[in-house]
Amino acid sequence: MRKHIILQTDFGLSDGAVSAMYGVALSVDPWLRIFDLTHDIPPFNIWEASYRLYQTVEYWPEDSVFVSVVDPGVGTDRLSVVVKTGLNQYIVTPDNGTLTHIKDKFGIVEARIIEEEFNRLPNSGESYTFHGRDVYVYTAARLASGIISFEDVGPELSVENLTLLPLAKTEVKEKEKVITGNIDILDVRFGNLWTNIERELFVETGVLYGDFLEVTIENNKRHLYKNMIKFVRSFADSRLGEALLFVNSLDKIGVAINQGSFAKAYHIETGDNWKISFRKVDV
Structure with a gap:
């Protein structure tokens, strides 16, 4: 059974970036159902990306696959990950703090590093500036369509080693x-x-x-x-x-x-x- 894909970015809709992500997902499986969470995250605002996921995910069915791309560190050695949440959903994202609220509120039961040798859009060349298209939505589409399993994403990463932002206490x-x-x-x-x-x-x-x-x-x-x-x-x-x-x-x-x-x-x-x-x- 195919899973839903829900996209969140800071790309806006004034150019073709989000459309390209849709195209990649549908080229993997034309029967996928793709939805937008938001593309209006303020540029580079990882905190807001984390919060908007927290605001949204619990209202989607189990096995939904979220792609969140707010990635000021694109092209650096920051990791690309897929996590399975305590709500039995998946989130594909850079490991840069975007998972902070999800881990705190719903828990993360398992994390895997995306192995780009197998989970990268074919013929995407040497570009390292658009992982949202070339790595994240491509991996999400393969996971959502059942082409790969969660275990096929790549090696396991300890949940305790995920990058988190500080959360203020009351x-x-x-x-x-x-x-x-x-x-x-x-x-x-x-x-x-x-x-x-x-x-x-x-x-x-x-x-x-x-x-x-x-x-x-x-x-x-x-x-x-x-x-x-x-x-x-x-x-x-x-x-x-x-x-x-x-x-x-x-x-x-x-x-x-x-x-x-x-x-x-x-x-x-x-x-x-x-x-x-x-x-x-x-x-």
Whole structure:
């Protein structure tokens, strides 16, 4: 039975790169079903590639094959790998940190290094700048169509030796009733902030829908925002233009402006240095 292939890149759609990947996959097996996760990852942004996989993979069937190509190290000695996840899916990608969130959230049960002697597009020459076409989607198509097995990808790599990015931890200061975490990523189109703080932490600290929380955002210890925001069940529970706290689609706490962009309004970005804290207050 053929498996699905799902593609993610930072290539965009303004040239022929993604189309070439489709063509390679279909030349391996014209009956493959190929889908796009996104091709709008910001150039070279490995963190966002990792997060978008985490946002998506659990909603696809077992045996789906994901190809993620955000590869600033293309042509270097970084490894090319295929991993089998704890959800019984496969991800084909450079070993550069793209698997960070998958390993943390769902687990990786086995990893293999792509052996290019056997798993490289024939007649692709000496080019080492387009592994997405010549190695990754070619290997994914052969795996998805059953031409090769997972074991045929290449030698096994210890899961513990995979390259991972640092993940920020959340912190709860029970005495002060403060929850601190990071702004992991933006809901790009709408400008909402997605934090790494699980909804369960709000439950454990007694935060209920309708409560007001003091929200503080800082970057490199420089305060950029501090205000009271209401925790609501849906956007309909707030007024137009009002800031709100909500539970996003990954069951984490988000910050938004109803029909506005919180990120643009307050010049908020994402990353290790972007900290956010919540303190429940009585009003």
